[in-house]
Amino acid sequence: MAVVLIALAGASLGVGAARLQAGDPMSALVLSVSRIPRMLAAVLTGAALAVAGVVMQQIVRNRFVEPATAGSPEAAAAGLLAVTLIAPHAPLWVKMVVAAASALAGAALFVVLIRRLPPHEIFLVPLAGLVLSGVVGAGVTFIAWQADLMQYVSIWMLSGEFSGVIAGRYELLWIGGAAAALAWVAADRFAILGLGPDAATALGLSPRAVIRFGLLVVALVTAMVVVSVGMIPFVGLIVPNLVSRMMGDNLRASLPVVALSGAILVLASDLVGRLIIYPYEVPAGIILGVFGAAAFLGLLWRGDRHVH
Amino acid sequence: MIEVEGLSFDIRGVPILKSADLRLEPGKITALIGPNGAGKSTLTRLIARIEPPPKGRVRVNGLDVATTLSDRLAREMAFLGQQTYLASRLRVRELVAFGRWPHCHGRPGPADRAAVDQALTDFDLETLADRFVETLSGGQAQRAHLAMAVTQQTPWLILDEPLNNLDLAHARALMAHLARLRDAGGSVLIVLHDLNFAAGWADHIVAMKDGAIVAEGPVEEVVTTARLSDLYETPISVSAHQGRPLVLHHI
Amino acid sequence: MVAALVVFLAMLWLFQGLGEGNWRFVLALRATKLASLALVAASVGVATVLFQTVAQNRILTPAIMGFDALYLLIQSLAVTGLGTIGFASLPTGAKFLLEAMLLTGVSVALFGALLGRASAETIGRTILTGMILGVMFRSGAVLLGRLLDPNEYAIVQQASFANFSRPAGGTLGWAALLALPALAVSHWLGPQLDVLGLGRDRAISLGSAHRRMVIGVLALVAVLTAVSTALVGPVAFFGLIVAGLAHALLPGARHRALLAGAALLAMALLISGQWAFERVLGLRATLSVVIEFAGGLFFLVLLLRGRVR
Numbered sequence: 042m043a044v045v046l047i048a049l050a051g052a053s054l055g056v057g058a059a060r061l062q063a064g065d066p067m068s069a070l071v072l073s074v075s076r077i078p079r080m081l082a083a084v085l086t087g088a089a090l091a092v093a094g095v096v097m098q099q100i101v102r103n104r105f106v107e108p109a110t111a112g113s114p115e116a117a118a119a120g121l122l123a124v125t126l127i128a129p130h131a132p133l134w135v136k137m138v139v140a141a142a143s144a145l146a147g148a149a150l151f152v153v154l155i156r157r158l159p160p161h162e163i164f165l166v167p168l169a170g171l172v173l174s175g176v177v178g179a180g181v182t183f184i185a186w187q188a189d190l191m192q193y194v195s196i197w198m199l200s201g202e203f204s205g206v207i208a209g210r211y212e213l214l215w216i217g218g219a220a221a222a223l224a225w226v227a228a229d230r231f232a233i234l235g236l237g238p239d240a241a242t243a244l245g246l247s248p249r250a251v252i253r254f255g256l257l258v259v260a261l262v263t264a265m266v267v268v269s270v271g272m273i274p275f276v277g278l279i280v281p282n283l284v285s286r287m288m289g290d291n292l293r294a295s296l297p298v299v300a301l302s303g304a305i306l307v308l309a310s311d312l313v314g315r316l317i318i319y320p321y322e323v324p325a326g327i328i329l330g331v332f333g334a335a336a337f338l339g340l341l342w343r344g345d346r347h348v349h
Numbered sequence: 350m351i352e353v354e355g356l357s358f359d360i361r362g363v364p365i366l367k368s369a370d371l372r373l374e375p376g377k378i379t380a381l382i383g384p385n386g387a388g389k390s391t392l393t394r395l396i397a398r399i400e401p402p403p404k405g406r407v408r409v410n411g412l413d414v415a416t417t418l419s420d421r422l423a424r425e426m427a428f429l430g431q432q433t434y435l436a437s438r439l440r441v442r443e444l445v446a447f448g449r450w451p452h453c454h455g456r457p458g459p460a461d462r463a464a465v466d467q468a469l470t471d472f473d474l475e476t477l478a479d480r481f482v483e484t485l486s487g488g489q490a491q492r493a494h495l496a497m498a499v500t501q502q503t504p505w506l507i508l509d510e511p512l513n514n515l516d517l518a519h520a521r522a523l524m525a526h527l528a529r530l531r532d533a534g535g536s537v538l539i540v541l542h543d544l545n546f547a548a549g550w551a552d553h554i555v556a557m558k559d560g561a562i563v564a565e566g567p568v569e570e571v572v573t574t575a576r577l578s579d580l581y582e583t584p585i586s587v588s589a590h591q592g593r594p595l596v597l598h599h600i
Numbered sequence: 601m602v603a604a605l606v607v608f609l610a611m612l613w614l615f616q617g618l619g620e621g622n623w624r625f626v627l628a629l630r631a632t633k634l635a636s637l638a639l640v641a642a643s644v645g646v647a648t649v650l651f652q653t654v655a656q657n658r659i660l661t662p663a664i665m666g667f668d669a670l671y672l673l674i675q676s677l678a679v680t681g682l683g684t685i686g687f688a689s690l691p692t693g694a695k696f697l698l699e700a701m702l703l704t705g706v707s708v709a710l711f712g713a714l715l716g717r718a719s720a721e722t723i724g725r726t727i728l729t730g731m732i733l734g735v736m737f738r739s740g741a742v743l744l745g746r747l748l749d750p751n752e753y754a755i756v757q758q759a760s761f762a763n764f765s766r767p768a769g770g771t772l773g774w775a776a777l778l779a780l781p782a783l784a785v786s787h788w789l790g791p792q793l794d795v796l797g798l799g800r801d802r803a804i805s806l807g808s809a810h811r812r813m814v815i816g817v818l819a820l821v822a823v824l825t826a827v828s829t830a831l832v833g834p835v836a837f838f839g840l841i842v843a844g845l846a847h848a849l850l851p852g853a854r855h856r857a858l859l860a861g862a863a864l865l866a867m868a869l870l871i872s873g874q875w876a877f878e879r880v881l882g883l884r885a886t887l888s889v890v891i892e893f894a895g896g897l898f899f900l901v902l903l904l905r906g907r908v909r
Contacts, residue, residue: 102436157904169903171731175837176896183889229455233447235437239399239430244501245423245451274735289481290437293455323746330739334732341729 042301049308053080056315074208082211083203083311084304085218086266087276091303092221092296093262094277096255099231101155103166107277108148111170113263114272115177116147118197121268122181126188137213140268145260147177152252201271202324203311217265221300224258228292231255235290273326275333276303282340350375351396351505351538356405358391365391367560368405375504375536378527380551382541384581387557389540390431393509397428409505423451427501430509433494435482441493442478445469448500468496471526487514495523506530508539512546524550544596548572556580568594606864609871610634636772637874638867640828643779645866646786646859647824648839649846653797654817658847661839666734667707667825668834673737674702676744696774700826707822712815779827782820790856835888837895842866844898
């Protein structure tokens with residue numbers, strides 16, 4: 042898998058409107074300012090989103106949920122919109138903090154909401170998430186429409202793309218990557234959380250503390266992705282499900298695979314998006330929305346036994 | 350020693366447990382019996398600090414469960430509730446290994462691995478060790494969960510209706526295993542519905558009804574025709590078989 | 601009573617603030633728009649109730665299952681696939697009829713298979729499948745749009761929000777031609793729908809030709825959705841609110857009353873909402889966003905109250 046990732050990364054560096062030539066200073070500039078940041082951004086986004094998906098799924102104990110379908114990106118966009126309206130000239134880190142805080146609030150709201158659903162109706166949980174996304178998203182859209190900021194909002198919420206990534210404008214994603222790495226450190230705790238609150242308590246863990254930490258990871262990843270490239274749907278849903286099917290949910294072993302697969306998926310989607318109508322581009326999020334959705338449906342209807 | 354003092358609990362104003370007092374001696378298998386809705390599960394869940402701290406006090410081996418760190422308590426008692434629905438895809442061995450978490454916190458040593466292997470053997474799970482729990486039958490999965498609780502190797506083992514889904518042979522094997530743990534100095538608190546399992550294996554019986562403890566004592570004292578008929582409000586007859594009470598209900 | 605309200609709103613819509621000047625022109629314009637809104641409202645309301653009866657579920661709507669996105673996708677596909685044989689140059693009416701037929705065929709095949717396989721324990725998966733299909737069709741429509749015209753950024757918005765202010769006038773006549781018979785057939789099927797609402801097993805044991813009914817109803821839903829999407833675009837949660845309100849206001853009602861109630865409620869909501877938006881508030885955002893917001897909240901309340909089964 043690592044080989045696949047490296048091959049894709051190489052391809053990603055090579056593809057673009059400008060042709061690269063060895064020894065050409067212009068090419069070196071394109072590489073260091075545009076191509077390498079873009080490749081790194083795709084890798085970081087994919088890995089972090091996939092890990093955030095696992096964390097979210099462990100928190101709510103439901104496979105059919107990911108931050109992107111639970112209102113987190115819309116909440117982050119709401120925060121961003123608020124900053125843009127109230128303090129348009131606020132430095133980037135302020136926007137980032139506000140986006141992370143509002144993503145946290147959105148994710149927490151989702152967790153509180155679904156606690157009131159009947160426990161074994163597992164499909165009501167993703168449904169509630171989608172509707173919550175819709176409600177928050179509609180609120181954001183309404184305000185953005187009035188304030189003539191739709192251009193921004195539709196990128197934040199609807200379709201992430203990497204075409205705007207250059208050096209200096211993607212580095213926040215490293216924070217998302219770091220949050221995902223932290224999640225791996227706590228992998229066993231999330232795995233125990235997945236056993237259920239009773240079992241986690243019996244093993245001496247505080248489920249609340251683990252949930253809070255997990256929400257923080259989810260919020261950080263979501264906010265950084267939304268701020269830097271815009272939300273990319275389905276990565277957090279498809280990748281964890283595929284990996285779980287292959288190797289189970291022993292997260293200490295599976296999280297690195299999840300991160301790697303997420304990186305591959307997003308990098309590949311970006312690459313396809315750049316090639317399909319070359320030299321124009323289609324956002325990676327749209328490519329994923331089509332092919333990712335198809336893959337997920339295949340998953341959903343294949344092994345019936347595994348979906349309780 | 351488990352000490353319960355003035356323990357009360359209610360759900361939205363409906364009292365589930367009414368100021369219960371109880372002292373459980375170590376080194377015994379204590380069976381908790383009583384009709385549905387008596388408060389047995391709630392009592393075990395409160396002792397195992399699964400439910401939030403209620404009115405009253407619970408101490409396990411001198412540690413107040415409301416104030417002691419949960420991690421510390423996980424080395425005093427293991428708990429297996431009735432709900433064992435598993436959303437995660439885990440292999441049997443991985444599930445059982447999580448029982449070692451309070452001891453190794455994710456860095457298992459040789460002793461931890463040995464304990465896991467031992468539990469897999471004890472619960473007849475060696476051949477299933479690399480299967481995913483979701484592919485097992487109800488009884489096999491129940492054994493995996495039991496093995497996980499036992500692997501915690503705690504002085505107290507608290508089990509809420511662990512015989513669910515087990516066939517007679519495995520149910521008997523579980524009780525025999527608990528008896529061995531007791532003989533090695535362990536203590537068990539177990540909710541049982543089958544009165545003959547309680548009469549046949551327990552040392553001490555606690556009978557509950559309507560959120561209160563109505564009788565307590567050695568098996569011979571509690572498992573009697575009068576007591577049980579009264580407890581379950583249905584005709585039950587107790588005779589004796591090989592020195593143990595035998596509960597009959599087809600009379 | 602709701603009917604009276606609708607008539608009042610229609611009058612308000614037509615004659616409010618009508619100036620001295622070229623009132624004939626204004627009136628004609630307003631009447632066209634009113635007809636579009638009424639047609640869209642009735643189509644959405646009826647389609648949602650029909651679909652919920654077939655799906656045995658109060659949270660699913662054709663919009664959530666991606667019917668409207670599928671229509672947009674078919675539109676793009678038709679332009680791409682049939683472009684060479686002069687599809688784009690067909691008259692509006694013929695184009696619309698063809699698209700509606702395509703949607704009916706595809707959705708009956710797709711959702712018929714989906715709902716046909718659904719049993720009590722897989723209904724959740726059916727719901728999830730529908731929602732994901734919705735995302736997939738939406739992304740697919742955007743993707744195709746981008747492929748056709750790489751510089752077109754507005755496609756994403758078009759595929760996401762309804763626009764009630766500028767209904768496509770040219771299709772109105774053709775839409776009415778399709779929608780009115782579909783509405784009539786729905787009304788006529790009322791008693792059969794009551795039986796269908798009891799659930800598959802009981803419907804069959806009462807002698808209903810269940811499978812044929814499901815397919816027929818899905819075809820009606822597809823036609824009505826094609827009409828509303830062609831006129832204003834996707835309407836998201838609008839149908840959900842209307843159907844929810846109809847069920848709440850007419851508890852235990854038969855389908856004839858339920859369908860009529862949903863249609864009238866939808867008209868009242870849409871006309872009054874659009875009137876308030878255009879004439880009173882003068883807002884720039886589209887009503888559909890507000891509908892999505894309010895409808896979503898309403899949905900969440902239903903979900904948390906356990907009313908959604």
